Amino acid sequence: MTFEVDPRTALNKLAFGPGAAERHDIAKAGLEGWLVQQLKPPAEDDCTARIAAAHLRLKYTSKTPEAEVDEERPLGVIAQPIEQHWKTVETNLPGQERTFLRSAVAAATLVRAVHSRWQLREVLVDFWHNHFNVNALGDNLVAVALPAYDRDVIRRHALGNFREMLEAVATSAAMQIYLNNRSSRGGAANENYARELFELHTLGRPAYLNALYNKWRKVPGALEGHPQGYIDQDVYEAARAFTGWSIEDGAGIGAGRRLPMTGKFTYVETWHDNYQKRVLASEFDPYQSPLADGRRVLDLVADHAATARFVCDKLCRRLVSDTSDPALVAAATKVWTEERRKPDQIARTVEAIVRSDSFGRSAGAKVKRPIELYASFARAVGIDVTPTPGLLGELDASGQRLFGWGPPTGHPDDNDYWLSSNMMRRRWSLLLGLADDAWKAGASGVAPAIAAKPAPEQAVDAAYRQLLGVEAPAKVTVAIVEGLGLKPGQPFDARKDALPLARRMLAYCAMTPAFQTR
Structure with missing residues (x-):
């Protein structure tokens, strides 16, 4: 299927807004060529x-x-x-x-x-x-x-394989520490990681059936080996499967021995609960080889139908709109399931989503979160990023604390959360600060050209075109010109304050709904 979408829609959803490099690539290879390249990026970091x-x-x-x-x-x-x-x-x-x-x-x-x-x-x-x-x-x-x-x-x-990603997450020091699995021992299994593995990482809350069934064999499909969802018993047993999965943090392991201090993943056999287990109606024999119990849990949850639906629904809500199209989720789920053994399973699923009619019709359906707002503004006005503590602090205050969100749920991904009155004030403050380079994090080079326009309405139009690529609506132009205490047609480029006014125009144009959404 040819990728026939408005390029601006594609770049607002599959990139952090249109940038000069993307416009060049699309002009050279077309949007189809750009998408194909994006789905198979090189391993190295170009930054x-x-x-x-x-x-x-x-x-x-x-x-x-x-x-x-x-x-x-x-x-x-x-x-x-x-x-x-x-x-x-x-x-x-x-x-x-x-x-x-x-x-x-x-x-x-x-x-x-x-x-x-x-x-x-x-x-x-x-x-x-x-x-x-x-x-x-x-x-x-x-x-x-x-x-x-x-x-x-x-x-x-x-953009790789979800099952491989699951194990990389499970064995990472960051997740081992955050959800307390590094301290999980046979006889005293910590359930935090196992619970979030089921509820947030794989099957999802909709598949939690404990309110309906309190025995594994009662779950529909369990006796055939394909339970429709999970219950607390599955969480408890999975927690036992991950005992002994830890990190090298100097902890004592008995007989006067201690783990090294490297932060790297390790498996401590003496901490593992080796007895038989049952997870998602599958029997685990006792005394399996090292890591086998935990890896089997990861196999089961990665392959579960509820996982495919849950993760694909989240991808659709992130890339398309808050209200997922059931037909699109079903189509993405089908690709996810069929390609689950492929090394680029995620890329293939994303491609199915973005080639859909639902994606093509979704321009403006999602509100930009602070990082998207920041990056799309910086890319539109050509800011060469110089990260500073002040900029990071402003983004934290805006509600999107990068790598600092307390609950394991992650930041909310719905428009209502980002559109409260307090959030809107923070968004405007972020844009005004960026336009004025308040945090010394990189200034735009386009403001002087806007300040050189002979009349304020022309300057506003130039700012709007810079951000959105189209002519400014008349009501937007009037509102910004009057809001700045200016009059249409009056000389603008000769004003001593033309440059700071031009920066303010950029910020005000970025506050419009057309720029605030993607």
Whole structure:
């Protein structure tokens, strides 16, 4: 099926808004060619050099002056392996050393959102980080593990195979710490990870049938080996299957021995509950080989029909609209299920969604979340991103705390949440600050050209065209001109304040519903 969608719709949904590189690629290869390329990005990060050259301020005091730090630290530290970052734990460095890693990953995320050529990958990385949420603001050990989680788990598998991604998540230090599985032992299994695996990562809350059935054999389909959903018994048994899955965090393992201090995944046989289990109506024999019990759970949940429906519905709501088209979800679910053994299962499912009529009709159906609003504005006006603590703090205050959302649910993905009166004020504040370069995070080079327009209505139209690619509606032009205390037709380019007014026009045009949605 040919990809026949308005290019602006495609770039607002499959990228962080239209950028110069995408417009060039589409003009050269067409939208179809652009999509094919986006679905198969290279493994390497095209923003590596840009990220390595960027810095964030790190400052903290110490009881001993020689241990104080006040420096511009390069973001390139996030490329180091987890064992290097874990030294901040092993040597008991101040907490700021650990929380810096969360800030660095967030800053690199902004750089990629604006500058990466592989925009679809960045959009899906954002989706999967939300789906497999961890809170690096609430626990600085999660912050230490975040660079590896972002790089080796989420980014590596964002367009790949879901089953492989599940195991990468399950064995990551970030998730092991966040959902407490690293401390899970036979006889005292911690259920946190197992519960969220079922409820949030795979089958979903709609498949939780414990209110209807309290015995596994009562669940419809269970006696045939295909239960329609899960109950608490499944969670309890799955938790037992993941006992002994841990990380190298220096914990004692008996007989005077301790695990190394690297933060890497490990399996401790003596901590595993080796007795028989039953998960989703499947019997687990006792004393299986190392990791086999947990991996079988991952196989079962990855292949379950409820998982296909739940994850595909979330993908449709992220890429299309809050209200999923049942026919589209069914079509995506079919592709997901048929391609579940393919290394690019996720890419094939996404392709089915974006080639649908529902996707083509969905322009403006979703409200941009703060990172989307920031990145689309920066891309539209040509800001060369320089992440700063002030910008990261403003994004946190706007409601989208990158890698810092407390509950495991991840940020809400519905328009109503982002359209409250408080959220709208924060969105406007973000845009005004970006236009004025309030946080020294990169200034736009287009404002001088807008300030050079002879009349204010022409300047507003130029700003609107820069952001949205079309002529400004008359009511928008009038509202902005009058709102700035100007009069149509009066000289504009000769004003001493033309440049700050031009920046304000950009911000006001970005506040219109046409730019606020995607």
